[in-house]
Amino acid sequence: MKQVVQNYKSGELAVLDVPVPGCKPGGVLVRTAYSLISTGTELMKVSEAGMSMLGKARSRPDQVAKVMQSVATNGMSATYRKVINQLDSYTPLGYSLCGVVEQVGPGIDDVAVGDLVACAGNEHALHAELNWVPKNLYARVPDGLAPQHAAFGTVGSIALQGVRRGEPQLGEVALVIGLGLIGQLVVQLLVASGARVIGVDPDPARCELAERLGAEACGDPASAAVENSVAEITGGLGVDQVYLAAGGGSNQPVELAARLSRDRGRVVDIGKCRLDLPWNAYYEKELDVRFSRSYGPGRYDPEYELEGRDYPIGYVRWTERRNLACFLDLLARDNVDVEPLVSHVADFGDAVKTYQRLKDGELKAVAVLFRYPEAVEEGEAEAPSVAVPAVRRGTSVPAPARSGRAPVRLAFVGAGNYATSMLLPHLAQRDGVELSTVVTTTALSATNAQRKFGFARATTDLDAVLGDPSVDAVFVVTRHSSHAELTRKALLAGKTVFVEKPLALTEEELAGVLAAVEESGNDRLQVGFNRRFAPLLQEARKQFGARTGPASLRYLVNAGRLQHGSWYLQQSTEGTRFAGEGGHFVDTASWLLDADPTSVYAVATPGNEDLQVVLDYPDGSTATLSYVTSGPSGFPKETLDLVADGRALRLDDFVRASVYGRKRWVSSRLPKARDKGQSAELAAFVKAVRTGGPMPVPLESLVATTAATLAVRTSLVSGAPVTLARGR
Incomplete structure (x- = not known):
């Protein structure tokens, strides 16, 4: 071996x-x-x-x-x-x-x-x-x-033993000095224990990562930001406990621990840093200095480690x-x-x-x-292959019969920022549409949406809406973690469904949605992939014309940084940022290339901050999606280039498009705000509901895009391309 x-x-x-x-x-x-x-x-x-x-x-x-x-x-x-x-x-x-x-x-x-x-x-x-x-x-x-993930077990045990030595109590404030691997785990364990956490590290990327994982504030030890955060969070009293997870020969961590601790606070040494304790500072506060011995009791005891003699749990x-x-x-x-x-x-x-x-x-x-x-x-569960579930519709249920003159009655589940800024303004004044009911988890947000957009009813009772035979279609515009389950319920209730991206955050959630389609025979589903409906991109695709050979597509998404506290950062419940938003760009590429991807390969910078995703297509075409958060705010968010057959198409952030070939076509600059296709997408959806005709995007395409988006994480973990195996 x-x-x-x-x-x-x-x-x-x-x-x-x-x-x-x-x-x-x-x-x-x-x-x-x-x-x-x-x-x-x-x-x-x-x-x-x-x-x-x-x-x-x-x-x-x-x-x-x-x-x-x-x-x-x-x-x-x-x-x-x-x-x-x-x-x-x-x-x-x-x-x-x-x-x-x-x-x-x-x-x-x-x-x-x-x-x-x-x-x-x-x-x-x-x-x-x-x-x-x-x-x-x-x-x-x-x-x-x-x-x-299980391979982290030992380092996780080191962090866990360190936290146990600190004995955190609910509501206490902890300072973690050093945000490397152990420090990042200590942060999460402290948050899970109910403590409030402040992090210290000279690396801004590590500070940002710790904040994403639950720390309330992080900063450079040389700056005043950390001391200000400690003063604000503790009311000037100092932190209850400090975890030294830093290495190196500097005595700065030990000195910082004394300065920011409260009277009789606890200092736990987990890492291997210099421990030249400033006697006066530690004596005056009567600080309790503790050491954490690696993975826990039993370490360095040959009878425990080699001979298997366990310690009684009661002791x-x-x-x-x-x-x-x-x-x-x-x-x-x-x-x-x-x-x-x-x-x-x-x-x-x-x-x-x-x-x-x-x-x-x-x-x-x-x-x-x-x-x-x-x-x-050996083909274990983590092997780089993801199944794209087959769509089985069971006994098909026809679209409900409607009077040609009757308005399309829509219900909204969720009335957050996207729904109220990008969807409802296009529907509120549309002829032949009636905003029937808005459902939210809090009564006031439902009332606000009712007042602003003219819903007939506002409620917090989802079942009442799903059981209302007068509702033709349901919009699911909630947080990502609820999309799949709400979509499943609405399909089983016989409703036509419009769900904002993502359709699902896991393969299991996607399978659950398709199981509802098969059980109910209801395949009336649309996901909010709006960019394929953008007038500028539609016209550019028309000007480019049909392809005969494979194409190369490059899509740069300058996503930018999220504000601290954004729910998009709650990855443990809401999925990664790319899982939530990446479907937009996969769908756009697949629509332009007129096919579904066959494989996905993803690489990332440390912390998965910036992603490079390569999609392969059946005819040999490739699409490279660069999803970056480290770009400047003044740079356009989305730029796209498509090259094939001696022609090139360029899209500049939905403001201007051009096609280069035998003849050159350049769009005029749009006179108004960028149109990313929401209005045309909603018009197509309402038409499908009114007429009972096909949905704007085939269900098979929605499933393929979702599976490809989920495969990005699989590829990042495995470090290899992921084959998208079509279900049968």
Whole structure:
């Protein structure tokens, strides 16, 4: 088998062929699916290996002390040989992984061959294809939890043990200094425990990531912003607890902790930073300084780790193994989200190159995963393939008979900003349309919409609307997490449905919508993909004409930063930003190329801030979607270029379009605001409802676009193209 090793004397990194470990009693042999690089601990070790002998000595004074003791005991010559022998040997890397049990040793009865487990330990959860793991250093992965996420189990346990040492109470305020991998996990765990969190890190990207994951405020330790935030949130009293998750030789974290703590506050050291405690500051506040020992009780105890002797739960509630199982449970229940922390997924064969890129600063990352060949070849759930569900309509239900003169009666579920600014203004004055009922979760918002747009009724009772036979169509314009379920209910109630994007946030939600179509026979569904209806883009497509060969399409979306507090940042419930908005751009590309995509490949900058998504199409056409949040606010939001057959189409942010070929066509600049197609889309939808004719966009296309959008996340996690397999 292959394993990543390092020579501490020379600094050499290598992937070596080594013997397969035996499956000893009291443990299991695990074939690795994903292992996690600790960008703090492991990179520190890699960097130290590249130092001179003097540099190594300076970085490890504890080891120097041991050497001096050996000199006094054994003499210089014997000590020198011993030290050189240890330095000039290959040592392993890694301590956090997820894999499949391949063999069970004697004395093990809690897992079986084929079970998925998360493993811990810098001697047992190594970057290697196979590892022998003793009983107390593995935990079964809960059903539904992806292996790449379960690979975070060990570092999650480190963060969890640190939080336990801080003993956070509901409503307390915590300061996390250092927002690397451990710090980001500490932030989420504190938020889950009911604490209010402030983060500190010199890296603005890491500060922004922590805020997305629940921190109320973050900032540079050198700025006044952090101190101002602490004063505002605590009323000038100081934080209840500080978590030192930073590394390095600076004493600044320890000094900052003392300055921002309240009287008798708690300071917990999780990372490996300098601890030159300023005596007066800590004495005057009588600060409680605590250390967190790695994954939890049992660490460094050979009887616990190697011999499997557990501590009685009545005396030690949270051991290494119980912490590991607890963190996996938190992941499975979406109390902690590690997906935003995954900066890069590398093939195990590229391990040396990946370490070098991290060391050189070329690859800036919070968390990096190694993906092992067997994880893909065995076709596990995370393999890069996504099924595009087949549309089965069951017994078709015809559109309800309507009088040609009767108005189309519409009900709205949700009356937020998009509904009231982009949809209702186009419908309120449209001939032949009656705004029947508006449903919201709060009575006042329903009343406001009724007053502003003339709804006949306002209510908070969804069932009353779905059961009203006079309502012809229902608009679902709520938060993303509710779209699929509300759409499913409306279809089963026999209503024609217009749902704003996205149709679904998961493959399961999409399957649920299609199950409702099959059960009810009602396929009267439209998703708010409005750009294909934009007059300017419609005209440009007409001027471009039909294609004979494959096309290349480039779509740049300058999405910009979201304001702090936006519900779009609630990824654990509302999905990623691209999952919510990306369908617009996939649909536009597919409409222009007149086909549904066959594969998706996505890459991202650290933190998944900026995405590059490549879509392949049946005729060889490709579309590249660049979805970026780091662009300037003054730059146009959407620019698109389509090239094929010696012709080119360009769209400049729905203000101007042009086509280059034998003849050149350039649109006139639009006299009014950008028209992204909402009015024409709604007109087509109302016409379909009135006449009972086909919906504006085939259901198969809506499903394909949704599946392709969801496949972006799968590709980011796997690091490979995702095939869109058509259902039958």
